[in-house]
Amino acid sequence: MAFILKELLDKPEKLTSGHRLCPGCGAPILAKWIMMATDFPLVVANATGCLEVSTTIYPYTAWNTPWIHNAFENAAATIAGVESAYKSLSRQGKIKKKVKFIAFGGDGGTYDIGIQALSGALERGHDMVYICYDNEGYMNTGAQRSGATPKGASTTTEPAGKVSYGKKMRHKDLTAIAAAHHIPYAAQAALSNWQDLMKKAKKAIEVDGPAFLNILSPCVRFWRIPDDQTIEISKLAVETNFWPLFEIDNGKWILNYKPRERKPIMDWIKVQGRYKHLLQEKNKPVIEEIQKEIDEYFHWLEKRCSD
Amino acid sequence: MKSKLKGYKEIPIGGLILDAGNAKTYKTGGWRSKRPILDKSNCINCYFCWFYCPDNSVDVKDKDVKGFKLDYCKGCGICAVVCPKKCIKMEDEDKFEE
Amino acid sequence: MGKRLALTGDMAAAESMRQINPDVVAAYPITPQTEIMMTFSQFVADGLVDTELVRVDSEHSAMSACVGSAAAGARTMTATAANGLALMHEVVYIAASTRLPIVMPVVNRALSAPINIHCDHSDTMAERDSGWIQIFSQDPQEVYDHILLALKLSEHPDVLLPTMVNQDGFITSHGVEPVEILDDSVVKTWIGDYKPKHTLLDFENPITVGPLDLYDYYFEHKRQQVDAIDNAFKIYPQVAKELSKLTKREYPMIEQYNIEKADHVIVTMASAAGTTRYVVDQLTEKGEKVGLLKIRLFRPFPADQIVNILKGKKSVAVLDRSASFGSFPPLAEEIRNALYDEKTKPPVYSFVFGLGGRDLLPSHVEHVFKGLAKGSFNTKTIEYLGVR
Numbered sequence: 039m040a041f042i043l044k045e046l047l048d049k050p051e052k053l054t055s056g057h058r059l060c061p062g063c064g065a066p067i068l069a070k071w072i073m074m075a076t077d078f079p080l081v082v083a084n085a086t087g088c089l090e091v092s093t094t095i096y097p098y099t100a101w102n103t104p105w106i107h108n109a110f111e112n113a114a115a116t117i118a119g120v121e122s123a124y125k126s127l128s129r130q131g132k133i134k135k136k137v138k139f140i141a142f143g144g145d146g147g148t149y150d151i152g153i154q155a156l157s158g159a160l161e162r163g164h165d166m167v168y169i170c171y172d173n174e175g176y177m178n179t180g181a182q183r184s185g186a187t188p189k190g191a192s193t194t195t196e197p198a199g200k201v202s203y204g205k206k207m208r209h210k211d212l213t214a215i216a217a218a219h220h221i222p223y224a225a226q227a228a229l230s231n232w233q234d235l236m237k238k239a240k241k242a243i244e245v246d247g248p249a250f251l252n253i254l255s256p257c258v259r260f261w262r263i264p265d266d267q268t269i270e271i272s273k274l275a276v277e278t279n280f281w282p283l284f285e286i287d288n289g290k291w292i293l294n295y296k297p298r299e300r301k302p303i304m305d306w307i308k309v310q311g312r313y314k315h316l317l318q319e320k321n322k323p324v325i326e327e328i329q330k331e332i333d334e335y336f337h338w339l340e341k342r343c344s345d
Numbered sequence: 346m347k348s349k350l351k352g353y354k355e356i357p358i359g360g361l362i363l364d365a366g367n368a369k370t371y372k373t374g375g376w377r378s379k380r381p382i383l384d385k386s387n388c389i390n391c392y393f394c395w396f397y398c399p400d401n402s403v404d405v406k407d408k409d410v411k412g413f414k415l416d417y418c419k420g421c422g423i424c425a426v427v428c429p430k431k432c433i434k435m436e437d438e439d440k441f442e443e
Numbered sequence: 444m445g446k447r448l449a450l451t452g453d454m455a456a457a458e459s460m461r462q463i464n465p466d467v468v469a470a471y472p473i474t475p476q477t478e479i480m481m482t483f484s485q486f487v488a489d490g491l492v493d494t495e496l497v498r499v500d501s502e503h504s505a506m507s508a509c510v511g512s513a514a515a516g517a518r519t520m521t522a523t524a525a526n527g528l529a530l531m532h533e534v535v536y537i538a539a540s541t542r543l544p545i546v547m548p549v550v551n552r553a554l555s556a557p558i559n560i561h562c563d564h565s566d567t568m569a570e571r572d573s574g575w576i577q578i579f580s581q582d583p584q585e586v587y588d589h590i591l592l593a594l595k596l597s598e599h600p601d602v603l604l605p606t607m608v609n610q611d612g613f614i615t616s617h618g619v620e621p622v623e624i625l626d627d628s629v630v631k632t633w634i635g636d637y638k639p640k641h642t643l644l645d646f647e648n649p650i651t652v653g654p655l656d657l658y659d660y661y662f663e664h665k666r667q668q669v670d671a672i673d674n675a676f677k678i679y680p681q682v683a684k685e686l687s688k689l690t691k692r693e694y695p696m697i698e699q700y701n702i703e704k705a706d707h708v709i710v711t712m713a714s715a716a717g718t719t720r721y722v723v724d725q726l727t728e729k730g731e732k733v734g735l736l737k738i739r740l741f742r743p744f745p746a747d748q749i750v751n752i753l754k755g756k757k758s759v760a761v762l763d764r765s766a767s768f769g770s771f772p773p774l775a776e777e778i779r780n781a782l783y784d785e786k787t788k789p790p791v792y793s794f795v796f797g798l799g800g801r802d803l804l805p806s807h808v809e810h811v812f813k814g815l816a817k818g819s820f821n822t823k824t825i826e827y828l829g830v831r
Binding site: 043044046047051053054055056057058059060061062063064065066067070071093094096097098099100101102103232258264265266267268269270 | 356360362364365366367368369370372373376391392393395396397398400402405408414416417419420421422423425426427435
């Protein structure tokens with residue numbers, strides 16, 4: 039069932055104006071969409087990061103739904119605690135309402151410092167969705183490298199320099215890691231494909247048990263792109279197969295989108311300031327290597343999804 | 346001079362904020378260097394501008410896109426990019442200053 | 444009427460947890476706390492409690508889940524020891540600062556390195572500035588009683604702070620002793636229902652918990668915490684009195700033994716008080732004027748009461764079960780600090796004992812009392828009991 043924007047107009051605003059995320063930030067867009075994708079009452083946990091600090095600067099909060107921030111690495115454990123409280127109180131007849139639980143964490147709080155708590159929460163089977171808004175680095179604190187930073191990008195802790203082309207390693211396949219917990223639902227989505235994203239959000243929230251969403255969340259500031267290019271850059275991520283859209287629904291791998299003609303990775307690289315050093319002649323082999331890795335991964339993914 | 350900020354006995358304990366959504370009283374419109382201008386004659390009410398706006402700053406009343414909530418719009422220009430009819434233009438904010 | 448059981452300190456902790464019947468327990472096993480978790484898990488498996496037991500992936504996640512659960516309005520408990528407490532350190536502060544009345548039995552064990560599984564107080568002493576209430580237990584009976592007391596104290600609306608109920612690893616946690624327990628129904632009635640004012644599951648009044656709090660208000664929130672833990676001084680005696688009526692046992696913040704006639708006093712906590720008491724009895728029989736002051740409530744620290752008792756004494760020895768490298772150990776510092784303003788005050792000598800589970804022998808305590816009587820110790824140095 040497709041979402042119709044005209045109908046979404048009537049949905050309550052769970053993340054209000056007056057938050058202090060940067061102009062053009064992807065995070066509030068995806069947060070708003072996800073919370074519009076369901077009619078269930080939601081409790082939200084948030085890892086330390088851009089979305090958390092910018093939406094709750096005391097004494098202000100942009101959240102119109104119950105919300106908790108605990109620390110950086112423990113959003114999954116925190117929401118697990120909230121969900122456990124709900125489960126216990128419901129069982130004892132102290133709460134009647136059906137409630138759903140989501141956690142937002144950036145890639146730093148998810149791929150890196152929070153992965154243990156995430157893994158534990160997924161394994162224990164809490165009825166929750168963990169959403170990673172992946173902006174590919176520690177952007178809140180000035181673009182330090184994370185496990186999600188792509189190869190070749192320059193960050194402030196693994197910068198490009200005379201003898202370095204920036205990050206040497208590929209980013210982790212966190213969606214596959216989440217899926218390896220054999221949870222009911224895991225998926226990867228992007229802002230360029232909103233119907234796909236909202237359908238995935240609805241499925242993830244409404245499925246009984248743990249779910250995981252990995253959403254590419256452009257950071258205009260530190261990807262060094264214009265403020266208005268948030269959606270366009272997401273499109274390029276998908277069209278170059280840098281960020282494939284797929285889901286693992288009860289163990290079944292499904293490729294949601296295949297570009298008619300895969301665009302060269304150069305299209306994604308050349309428009310972002312964080313990659314500008316790669317355009318130097320000497321770094322041509324790096325781009326070739328990145329292209330090869332993306333094609334190989336997509337090939338693997340296609341095979342995985344055709345089983 | 347007495348501070349406008351509250352004392353420790355006047356605020357909820359534990360850092361709780363009890364007034365959900367009160368960030369609305371914090372106006373982010375002052376950040377803007379470009380202002381979106383809507384050419385309503387071309388608008389088809391597709392609501393993309395409303396849907397994509399990171400700051401909930403598109404004013405829709407009775408299912409009709411009316412314009413922008415300038416108290417909050419930070420001027421990112423995403424609305425202008427996603428508009429299928431290209432009926433939103435970003436203009437320099439300076440032009441509107443008195 | 445209640446009953447008398449043979450229980451270890453860990454089993455006594457689990458027993459009071461069973462009677463409290465918390466909505467949520469999130470915990471991770473660690474020696475020597477594991478038996479609390481194991482015993483309680485069996486209660487869950489046998490349907491004796493309504494608790495949602497969350498078997499988390501680490502102590503960090505344990506305290507994190509407890510914060511989420513308590514903020515959601517559930518009566519929440521956990522238990523830990525040593526490295527586990529150290530791992531949750533970050534969130535221990537968050538629990539207190541968010542004013543969540545979580546009760547946590549802590550089975551005191553030495554912190555690494557080298558790794559050691561036996562008792563000392565280095566784990567809990569590292570948390571003494573975290574904003575938690577800290578209570579020390581001498582034996583399994585006190586463990587049982589203190590956990591009930593802690594729950595009521597923590598949840599009091601004028602306090603709303605978490606409490607650690609400490610017991611000595613292995614010495615108390617694994618030693619079987621007779622423990623009198625109350626009827627389940629008596630405990631249930633006394634603790635009552637937990638009804639927090641603001642919770643994450645109240646959708647009529649959505650709250651924001653744990654915002655970014657910068658220089659405008661962070662200080663004010665800390666100032667509130669100061670008042671809250673000071674309020675515990677006022678509420679503790681009320682709660683202790685209520686519990687005493689049910690158990691016929693007393694729970695003063697500090698416990699005096701043979702103090703009135705004593706010239707020389709040892710101040711200590713937890714199981715060491717048992718050994719000291721034994722020596723006090725023996726020496727008193729021989730006509731020596733010695734006494735014991737046992738500290739039950741360490742945070743907040745009942746300095747005023749302590750001063751009133753110690754100020755007229757000839758000498759005081761403080762026996763700490765943890766070190767503070769580069770300075771005097773925690774309890775000795777507190778006692779000296781408390782006495783500073785007094786015009787006439789006894790010399791305070793500092794002793795460290797029992798690190799990593801080394802026994803405190805009656806001969807050590809005798810050595811201390813004899814030295815006090817002779818005046819043979821030096822206030823400027825720390826003496827280490829039982830080290831080679």
